[in-house]
Amino acid sequence: MMGSLFLGASVFLVICIVLAMIRVIKGPTVPDRVVGLDTINTLVVVAMILCGAASRESIYIDVAIVYALLSFITTILIARYLEGGEI
Amino acid sequence: MIVEILIYLFIAIGLTFNLLAVIGLLRFPDVYTRLHAGTKCTTFGSIFLCLAVMIHALRIWYLNGEPSSSIMPIHTLIALIAILITNPTGAHAIARAAHRSGVKPVKAVVDDLEEDRECHSKKSST
Numbered sequence: 001m002m003g004s005l006f007l008g009a010s011v012f013l014v015i016c017i018v019l020a021m022i023r024v025i026k027g028p029t030v031p032d033r034v035v036g037l038d039t040i041n042t043l044v045v046v047a048m049i050l051c052g053a054a055s056r057e058s059i060y061i062d063v064a065i066v067y068a069l070l071s072f073i074t075t076i077l078i079a080r081y082l083e084g085g086e087i
Numbered sequence: 088m089i090v091e092i093l094i095y096l097f098i099a100i101g102l103t104f105n106l107l108a109v110i111g112l113l114r115f116p117d118v119y120t121r122l123h124a125g126t127k128c129t130t131f132g133s134i135f136l137c138l139a140v141m142i143h144a145l146r147i148w149y150l151n152g153e154p155s156s157s158i159m160p161i162h163t164l165i166a167l168i169a170i171l172i173t174n175p176t177g178a179h180a181i182a183r184a185a186h187r188s189g190v191k192p193v194k195a196v197v198d199d200l201e202e203d204r205e206c207h208s209k210k211s212s213t
Contacts, residue, residue: 002094002143009098009136012106019109023121031118031185038177039112039125042170043105046133049166052159053140056147061162065169072173079180083187 006054013047034078041071090146097139104132117193118185126178130170137167 017040024036045068052060111124144159186200 002091005095005098006140006143009102012102016105016109020112020125023112029118029185029190031181031188031190032121034181034184035118035122035125036112038174038181039108039129042126042129042133042174043109045166045170046101046105046129046136049137049140049163053143053163056159058158058162061159061166065162065166068166068169068173072169072177075173075177076180079177079184082184 003054003056006050010047010050010054013043013050017043017047030082034075034082037078038071038075041067041075045071090142094139094142097135097142101132101134101136101139104128104135108132118190119182119192122178122182122185126174130174133170133174134167137163137170141167 020036020039020043024033024040027033027036045064048060048064048067052058052064105128108125108128111128112121115121115124141160141163144156144163148156148160192198
């Protein structure tokens with residue numbers, strides 16, 4: 001029963017991700033799109049953790065840790081590029 | 088019993104704040120307010136969702152008592168710490184980059200960062 005609860009929560013997060021993707025597609029300026037991507041990254045990490053709890057596989061949570069750190073590097077890299085500094 | 092109520096409550100709080108974050112991302116007028124909604128609310132919601140998973144995993148560990156069951160709460164804690172460190176830092180970097188690339192706040196009365204930069208450039212030119 002708890003497993004289906006966590007799975008339902010992650011499906012809800014997927015709906016949130018689709019809504020945030022509207023901002024990525026529509027965003028008038030480039031930083032708007034980056035903000036949308038940052039939000040999507042956090043939601044994906046949490047959805048992975050919930051999927052790991054639903055299926056009792058701790059490997060999903062390890063993947064979520066690596067995804068969080070890599071998405072942080074991506075955000076910093078795009079921000080540096082927008083600033084016009086050297087990468 | 089009370090553990091299940093706590094898990095339901097934490098999942099409800101986390102999902103509500105994540106939904107509010109996405110609605111704010113769609114509805115707010117400019118980059119800085121969108122950043123405010125899209126980063127703070129997702130961080131707060133993630134804390135509560137990770138707490139729900141940690142309580143669930145700790146209960147499984149308490150019930151069956153195997154040492155291998157301790158992997159899930161500890162790794163969830165590590166993922167939570169990673170989110171807590173990286174999310175505000177990334178938001179700060181995006182806001183700085185947006186300001187430097189020339190996106191102005193809508194209806195801003197006071198822009199301290201712009202005044203600070205002008206002051207700095209005057210000092211360096213003279």
